[in-house]
Amino acid sequence: MTLAFAMEWLNLLFRWAHLIVGIGWIGTSFYFIALDLSLRKREGMKEGVAGTAWEVHGGGFYHVEKYLVAPKELPSDLIWYKWEAYLTWVTGFALLVVMYYYNASVYLIDPVKLDLTPGEAVLISVVSLAAGWFVYDRICRSPIGRNASLLAIVLFVLIMAATYLYTHIYSGRGALIHVGAFIGTIMAVNVFGVIIPNQKKIAASLMAGEAPDPALGAMGKQRSVHNNYLTLPVLLLMVSNHYPMLTGHPQSWLLVALVLVIGGMVRHFLNRHDAGDNFARFWWTLPAAATGLVVALVMTAPRDFSAPGADQIADARVVAISQIHCATCHAANPTYDGFDEAPKNINLETAEDLRRYADLVMAQAVQSDAMPLGNETGMTQEERDLLGTWIAQQK
Numbered sequence: 153m154t155l156a157f158a159m160e161w162l163n164l165l166f167r168w169a170h171l172i173v174g175i176g177w178i179g180t181s182f183y184f185i186a187l188d189l190s191l192r193k194r195e196g197m198k199e200g201v202a203g204t205a206w207e208v209h210g211g212g213f214y215h216v217e218k219y220l221v222a223p224k225e226l227p228s229d230l231i232w233y234k235w236e237a238y239l240t241w242v243t244g245f246a247l248l249v250v251m252y253y254y255n256a257s258v259y260l261i262d263p264v265k266l267d268l269t270p271g272e273a274v275l276i277s278v279v280s281l282a283a284g285w286f287v288y289d290r291i292c293r294s295p296i297g298r299n300a301s302l303l304a305i306v307l308f309v310l311i312m313a314a315t316y317l318y319t320h321i322y323s324g325r326g327a328l329i330h331v332g333a334f335i336g337t338i339m340a341v342n343v344f345g346v347i348i349p350n351q352k353k354i355a356a357s358l359m360a361g362e363a364p365d366p367a368l369g370a371m372g373k374q375r376s377v378h379n380n381y382l383t384l385p386v387l388l389l390m391v392s393n394h395y396p397m398l399t400g401h402p403q404s405w406l407l408v409a410l411v412l413v414i415g416g417m418v419r420h421f422l423n424r425h426d427a428g429d430n431f432a433r434f435w436w437t438l439p440a441a442a443t444g445l446v447v448a449l450v451m452t453a454p455r456d457f458s459a460p461g462a463d464q465i466a467d468a469r470v471v472a473i474s475q476i477h478c479a480t481c482h483a484a485n486p487t488y489d490g491f492d493e494a495p496k497n498i499n500l501e502t503a504e505d506l507r508r509y510a511d512l513v514m515a516q517a518v519q520s521d522a523m524p525l526g527n528e529t530g531m532t533q534e535e536r537d538l539l540g541t542w543i544a545q546q547k
Contacts, residue, residue: 156492162250170243177236178383184233185380189427191218200224220366226355234348241340244390248333252326253277258525262323276321277330281337284314288338289345292374307378308412311335315405323526324399325392331408332389335382342375380423384415397452400520407451410444417441454519457540465542467503473539474500477524477531478517510543518543 191203200219207214252260256270260277268276287310296303314334318327350368357364388411392398398407417437424434480488482500498512499505506513516523517531518540524531 154492159250159254163247166243166246166250170240170247173236173239173243177240178387180233180236181376181380181383185376185423186426187216188218189423191216198223220369224358226358230355232348232351234343237340237343241336241344244333244336248277248329252329257528260322260326261526262326264527265323266321268321273322273326277333280314280317280330281333284310284334285338285341285345289341297374308409311412312405312409315408319405324396324401324404324520324522328389328392328399328404328408332386332392335386335389339379339382339386342379346375347372381416381419384419385412388415396516396520396522397454400516400522401452403451407448410448410451414441414444414448417444454514455540457518457537457544459541459544462541462545464545465538467542470506470539470542471501471503473531473535474506477529477535478513480529481524506543507546510546514540514543 187205187207190205192205193203197204198217200223201217202220203218205216207216253270253274256273260273261268261270288307291297291306291310292303296306311331311334315327315331318330318334321327322330350372353368354364385408389408398404401407417440421434421437421441424437478500480486481491482494482498482505484494484499484501486492486494498509500509500513518536521527521531521536
């Protein structure tokens with residue numbers, strides 16, 4: 153068994169696990185925010201209950217109560233929702249190690265932006281993810297944290313600062329996956345470092361016969377709401393490496409800003425709808441999200457390489473370009489270290505191969521610089537333009 157084969161299986165298993173626990177975390181986050189917003193005050197509620205909700209699912213009816221702090225007694229079988237968040241971060245970081253740290257020179261480093269060694273690239277990654285949490289936490293605990301609107305603006309600026317930094321250090325796909333990891337780390341440590349510890353302190357006070365500090369619950373609720381609003385953007389960023397129109401865009405950091413706005417607006421619309429608010433109070437979120445989407449579509453619109461009357465480009469010229477920049481990996485017998493077979497079984501050794509996969513080549517190597525990976529072969533813009541013109545001439 154080769155090392156490349158073993159790493160591929162680790163990638164698959166960690167990705168599978170990441171999806172499973174991530175679905176669990178996102179599901180509980182969405183559910184509890186929706187539940188909290190749907191609570192209603194009713195006659196005959198128990199002492200300390202803030203509101204109740206009636207729900208139906210799977211043929212059964214459920215009656216849920218929420219206490220302002222905690223009931224006077226807690227059952228021994230109290231369920232703590234925490235492992236979904238913990239394991240989502242652990243499996244996500246494992247994926248980061250297996251794919252991006254292990255293959256830093258391929259997936260993480262772009263010598264054109266910053267000529268790093270693999271060790272330097274990994275160190276920047278680890279330090280920046282940890283620093284992001286500490287800066288975020290300090291902001292939330294500062295006077296800024298007591299003003300929800302101001303806090304939202306400051307946190308948006310923090311994420312954009314990290315995005316700008318990553319897009320000027322790492323390759324396109326390495327940059328956006330790190331923005332996702334940056335946000336995901338904040339979300340996971342919110343659970344591990346604030347939400348669960350505060351809940352345990354509340355439970356401990358209750359068991360000791362003391363009145364729990366309401367500020368602990370308020371802080372946990374604040375971080376939970378942050379996680380809820382960040383979920384939609386982080387999901388897109390985590391799959392961004394499949395979309396070179398995002399990762400290969402020269403202003404990808406601006407696209408991240410649009411993703412944050414679009415995701416935040418959609419999440420706010422759903423939250424206010426779950427809360428039963430009057431539509432007139434939150435209708436504006438949909439046009440705001442749509443505007444962000446239109447701007448993103450305009451920014452990522454493909455270049456037109458059709459040039460009527462231009463000289464026909466010979467097949468031999470583009471095959472020569474492909475042999476240098478593509479076929480070391482995309483071949484029946486790849487010569488690039490770490491590849492036992494062509495990625496996705498796509499071969500680009502002949503003109504016919506290039507015609508067959510023309511749309512993919514256009515997206516990955518012409519409209520963006522996603523390929524070749526890390527541009528290790530030094531593919532020039534002139535070569536990309538020539539390849540794009542040749543593809544346009546085949547239609």
